[in-house]
Amino acid sequence: KAGVTQTPRYLIKTRGQQVTLSCSPISGHRSVSWYQQTPGQGLQFLFEYFSETQRNKGNFPGRFSGRQFSNSRSEMNVSTLELGDSALYLCASSPRTGNNSPLHFGNGTRLTVT
């Protein structure tokens, strides 16, 4: 069974630009969550999608948005990039929603903003 696939693995952008990250969940998983990981901050929850609906959102500005398609693939968009957005962005899929459902993570997209 293929794992969670995130593309691209690495990305370098300039301040003010926008970026789109992609996540393909494990087949059959309908929940996709996004996290931002920075040294010392741990995993910060961005949002969760289940059956194309955003179920929950973390404390991030509106520049961060996402969506989920009918095949459960998800994209995350960050507009007007800032230096502080440099981080590892992780996507996790799960067969069901709810915080007791085990998460299966991809290997992340490393975003560097210069």
Add this chain to the structure above:
Amino acid sequence: TQLLEQSPQFLSIQEGENLTVYCNSSSVFSSLQWYRQEPGEGPVLLVTVVTGGEVKKLKRLTFQFGDARKDSSLHITAAQPGDTGLYLCAGEGDSNYQLIWGAGTKLIIKP
């Protein structure tokens, strides 16, 4: 606000030594998950503990959930270089849709 504090933040020991890392809170959690993240990869779920006082073993790793379900520990016996990684705990709290994450313990096992 529910928080999970992990300690120590960083631990570097020699191969063959034993170690314990902790995940503490003042809040009660319904369950707690432990993940290991190796460099360049995403976190991988190791175990979920649900019942207060529960002990689970995964080869040389022993996980314990506190009796009051406010804390958890991970003990590694005879650590190996392959145990190197970032160990994260995540708790099922009051919110139905969002796990509470600790900041992690970065573990390095030197050969």
